[in-house]
Amino acid sequence: MGKAEIAMTPLQQWGEEAEDGAIYSIILHRVRAEPIANRSCQLDVSSTPECPFVQYRTCKKRLLRAATLPRLVGWLVSADVEGDRGYVPSFLATYRAFANPAQVLDLLLPLGPDKAVLHVLKLWLQHHPEDFWEPPQHPNLQRTLSFLHQSSRDSPACALAEGLWQSHKDDKEEEHRRAGAAEAEGGEPTGMGLPQVIGEAAGTGDCEETPALLSFSVDEVAEQLTLMDAELFRAVQPFHCLGCVWSQRDKKENQHVAPSVRATVAQFNAVTSCVIASVLGDLTLRFPQRAHLLEKWIDIAQRCRALRNFSSLHAILSALQSNSIYRLKRTWAAVHRDTRGAFRKLSQIFSEDNNYLKCREILLQEGGIQGSSDGWNSSQPPAGASPKVKHQTRVVAPTIPYLGTFLTDLIMLDTALPDFVESNLINFEKRRKEAVILSWICQLQDSCQEYHLCPNPSFRLAFHQHQQLSEEQSYRISRVIEPPADSCPNSPKLHRSLTKRFSSLLLGSEASAASPSPEKPGISPLGSCSSLSSEDASSTPCSPTRGLPTSKSY
Template sequence: MRRNGGNENAISAFILKFSRKLRDRYLPGLAEVKAEPSPMKTTWYCPLDLSTVVEEEEDGVIYTVVVKQQHGGPSSPMSPVSRSQCLKAGTEEKLVLHLLHSFSLGDSSFITIFLSTYRSFTSTKRVLDILTDRLENPPGDNERSHMRQSFNKAVCTVFSTWLSEYPEDFRSLGDPSRLLRLAPLLPQDSSSAADLRARLLRIAEELSEKALLPDSHKDQTGFTSPPPDASRFEPTSVLGFPAALVAEQLTKIETELFVRLVPYHCLGSLWSQRDKKGREGVCWSVRATIRQFNKLANAVLASCLWPTKLRSQQRARLLEKWISVAEECRARKNFSSLYAIVSALQSNPIHRLRKTWQDTDREAVRRYEELSDIFSDKDNYSQSRELLKEEGTSKFANLDNRLNNKHINRSNAQGTVPYLGIFLTDLTMLDTAVKDRLDNGYINFDKRRREFEVLAQIRLLQSSCKNCVFTTDEAFTQWYQSVPTLTEEESYGLSSEIEAPGEPSPRGLTPTVIITQCPDLSTSRISLAGDSDSLFDFPSPVNNLLSKLTKHMKSPSVSCLDVDTSPPTNDSTPAALTPSTPTKSHRRSASCG
């Protein structure tokens, strides 16, 4: 027993001495630590994933290089190492050429991000010119070399993705010469390349025919229907439609518009320039969404204000109807129509109707205030964002039991139609806060990656709407199309006929949001493909945010939002709508927020 005890002590002393030698050799300067009596108490820390992130600059381009070294296991003498080069910034030419090398360098998301955002720093014609020049001098000694085959595969991937996701880029070229130059240079060794060549030649043929026969391809989006006949408008007819039916028809309209939305039209650098001379046709898909938002808000106003001879109790039924419609829109995850209705009910002409709100059912007012809270600007619209995140990909809306959603067809999944202003807010402020170029003049592509994160959310929501099926109700459609457009002055005039101005509204009976300023309508009209219908404008949340932002930042994007530091000068504007002191305002459009 003594011999065994002596052996154990000797072994412990040897291990302790050996561990001290290792420490002194590999960890010099480490403070002396009292040894544990047993080596079994030693703890070893071995990281399973080691990564190094550095920046490497080459001629005209800066890469963010990520080198990862992973633990190879006990049987592996060498740890595997992976290396990826993500483009951070570069010249215009280097960014375009990186499309052909991104996959081989491990930058797998570059093609998608570039095609979604390139219009903010270059043009389709310029991108095609750079790629065509490169195709005229392909790498590799011959067609069968490994370098040439990898290059050809990258070329097919880029143009296949581009043609599939953004075919309008090619159809808007006007001149077919670029496509006729590009098509013969595409690879000749694959069926996919032959298909690409055929598609490009078909588009070139369409462009040639359009140039020769412009009238046969005249854009029909500029066609405008005659204005509605106000004499045929029956405001109270909306009471005859079930709230669920109205919400279903509004959701149908909003869903069709949202599916056709082009995400890159929301980019701050494009949207903020929409009113510049020569850019009247840009961002048409966003403009269409705004037109619908304003049309619905106008319908709420007209139906509630037009019949000036109604008793307050009868007018209260109209408010209750639209509150029920808003609830049904919420149940269908149609946040765009929901906010349009809420905005109209919060507008000054309806907000000031003290007697009408007094006669409105208290439970309906309470539900209305809950719906209004969804779009509160508290914590940067945190409730709207959280709700959109929660229900963006869910099959059905998450509603309390007290909400009446029994009319919804639960057999079909529902898409989510967001209030587009949230995304326009994020992209406009991102464009304002982050530089387009680095100090050395390189295009800041990291900014485009951040913008793409917002665009990807829009595309995800669009995918949830693509399989939605609706039926059209002709009776409601006819009523909706018959609603006359009210100007700002007309709306306030009707409201004044209903209740004379000057009487304060009691607390707790009316909406909490008070609109104290509305800009002159003539400066707020939106042109969509040549159409310039009068639109009733409502306050946008982004304008307050951008007003504060301009105090700290100066950027071309902010100045393009039509900042006006003077009060309205329109003599016809009622005194109750005119602020007593000059305030900063932006050109307002309800969905541009």
């Protein structure tokens, strides 16, 4: 078999077929047939058994490209037979962009209790149990359970539904218990939801008893931040990341949309706030003492990198690149040269060059994420990913990504591709592409189970009670610490395309509208160089467009 034969792709797009309410892409799939011995080889006594020639046969596959909702649901029970193996997981991951669980059940359950329907229900209950969370009655789960009891009580899908129903009952009983305990103590009942990492009650002791955040070792800080980030990232509902959901967050009626993603954003900003306040909070520090704080945060960032926690890594770097800290030229000059070099190297991970290409390649290589089982469309990397990076077979190490990279891809897809195509059919090709990115998020979430870190209540107490400064407060303090002066040659030289704050990237106008006043603690999105005075701008170590983060939202 020649090199040209080996290089031929096993899949080839042939054309399209249109039916009433559906459009299919036709794929020709070359499948290797059983080897047949060459006749001349059989007659040649001296020939070896390794003399067969290879035969192929061509199979026709139909992939649903666009359809009405009834045809999309109907394809759930036909896709595997037709060779569209990536369809069911793609549909279950993205259908809430154009339907709700009740509508899908209305169309799916009447198709009968056959094996395909039971398989779809099993995958749905197993991989998307949140779709059946509708307290207090959980009507869709009750309806599904009733269907399974009547049709296939011994099926795996029925066992999953019963387990989910029991867990909801247990959650309700636990909630009643907590509410009763809180009422007995004169407090407010606590509700279910995301892991209590952001804004949790850290304790009732005096602030003087709270340990300083940087009194903990480098390893302890990095590991505790990683544990907190992992808890929140695993709680992210991938559907909340879809562009059609996340891009609507700024509308007044959508103030509570995508809470699982907002919690991750809040944690990112909390880390950034702690870094800025810890560096600027004590006006009595001398330059070497403040430089030591920078060095410790860079060491923590390096440890986060070793733990593959790209969320806190990005947050720490964003704080160190903020206007108020970046401009401290004399302080940076006192930082050890090797540490400054490590800072520059870490910053390159989140360079915007080629759409965050460096960060994407690291996630693919170290996180080991792979495409879905659909070998045609789903094997393509997202926008900006290197085509040279090969998908690995499994997640090889626990990894917490910077979620903004995936949110960027999903918003770009939502903007670039229409929701409907000709004849007002739902564009499922768009959903397949989105499903690939959601699949990568899910794989990384699964990898986080491999973190074996123990929570430190003292650290969380220090973290949640740490001083916070608004952007204006931090910049004023920065000018007190180092009034505008001539450029210092040892201040860090950063690339033009360094990262921005997660809040400015992801919260957009919402974050700007919520910017706190100087008298109110908090962190607002860091602005562009326009926030610098003309005197200070002239003293920055490089030009505003090359050295400072800019506020650009997507």
